[in-house]
Amino acid sequence: MAVARVRFVPPPLDGLVHKLPPWRLLTWFMQWAMKHLPAAILRPFIMSFLTTVLEAQASLYRDGAILVNALGERFCNELDEPEFAIAKQPRQHAYIVFDDRLAKMYSAFPHFVSTAPGIAYAYVPDYRRSRPDLFHSAKTVEDLARSLGADPEKLRVAVAQTRSTDKPPIERAPFFALGPVSCYVRGTEGGLAIDTNFRIIDGDGAPIDGLYGAGLFGQGGVMLEGHGQHLSWAFTSGRLAGRSAAQRAGY
Numbered sequence: 001m002a003v004a005r006v007r008f009v010p011p012p013l014d015g016l017v018h019k020l021p022p023w024r025l026l027t028w029f030m031q032w033a034m035k036h037l038p039a040a041i042l043r044p045f046i047m048s049f050l051t052t053v054l055e056a057q058a059s060l061y062r063d064g065a066i067l068v069n070a071l072g073e074r075f076c077n078e079l080d081e082p083e084f085a086i087a088k089q090p091r092q093h094a095y096i097v098f099d100d101r102l103a104k105m106y107s108a109f110p111h112f113v114s115t116a117p118g119i120a121y122a123y124v125p126d127y128r129r130s131r132p133d134l135f136h137s138a139k140t141v142e143d144l145a146r147s148l149g150a151d152p153e154k155l156r157v158a159v160a161q162t163r164s165t166d167k168p169p170i171e172r173a174p175f176f177a178l179g180p181v182s183c184y185v186r187g188t189e190g191g192l193a194i195d196t197n198f199r200i201i202d203g204d205g206a207p208i209d210g211l212y213g214a215g216l217f218g219q220g221g222v223m224l225e226g227h228g229q230h231l232s233w234a235f236t237s238g239r240l241a242g243r244s245a246a247q248r249a250g251y
Contacts, residue, residue, distance in 0.1 A: 004083040007055045007184045008134055009093065047126045054114035054122070056096055056178065060106065064168035065098040066158065067181075072150030074158040083183040095136070095148055095179035097159065099172045113178070127178055136177040144175045191219030198241035210248065214241040 020026060033042060061067075061078035069075050069089040076085035086094045098106075103124045105111045112121035128135045138144035141159050142152035163169040192200050192213050199207035200218070212218070214237040216230070224230050 004087075004183050004185050005055050006083045006086060006094075006181050008131070008178070009180050009182055011131060011133055043120060044129070046120045047122055047130045054116065056113050056181070057115070059111070060096065060098070060102070060113060062167070063105065063111070064102050064162065064170060065096050066162060066170065067094045068097055068150065068155060068158050068177075069094050070148075070150060070180075072145050072148070072152070072155030072158060074161065086181070087183040091180075093180035093182045095150075095177040096181060097144070097155070097170065097175070097177045099170045099175050101168070101172045102170075103174075103176050124176070124178075134178050134180075136179075137174050139174050141175050144177055148177055148179075190221050190223055191215075191217050194218050194220045197244040198237065199244070210245075212241040212245050214238040 056065075058079060061082075065078070066074050067076060067078050067082055067086070069086075070091045070093060075089060075094075076082045082094075086092060106113055107123045107125055109121060112123055113127060114122045122130075128137075136144060136147045138147055141156050145152040145155035148155075159170045159175075163171065194200060194213050195207050197207070198212045198214060198218055199209070200211045200213045202208050213220075215234040218237055218241060219233065222233070224233060
């Protein structure tokens, strides 16, 4: 089964952070900096990564944020697998809309927009600073719609309808939106069937010659929970699958 997530679209790849070369000395320095540099210096650098690849927490929707499509229409229950609904929307993307009450709430712990466990939390001001391409704000709902390229009347209706739900309404100016967000398939849950040499097994139970699986795509039916278990499996299975492939190639 494919695992899909709602994630922010990637930024333009023209920033300094995205041009850093994969040098071992550089990664060693980054590891050293994580342990020794003051948070005031280190945090903005980390945020430039963190606000790029992660998804907004579901708590943001529980506390009142809504998803609207490119037209400004609310199209789903945000807490019921919105990723699949986004895939059916115009341009296959959406925006997270909220008001000043929620923006202030999600500007400090324990309310964070996104997180990388053990590294840092990202708040609304981090997205304003690190991802201006995703950050939209306006004094009125209609102006926010224009910033998004959406229909002002449709967004006004979507926001007004939050007053008739059991969640906190969107009503306190200024108004904000983060996005676009889209549906991304992160991998497979359980992965494909593999043998002890990490060869992919076909529908008849026979290994497919020359085709190997590792990480999320080669879990052999194993269900993993948590970042640590997935990383451990990725490192181990990648090494073993690579060894099998190398042996087949005669190395």
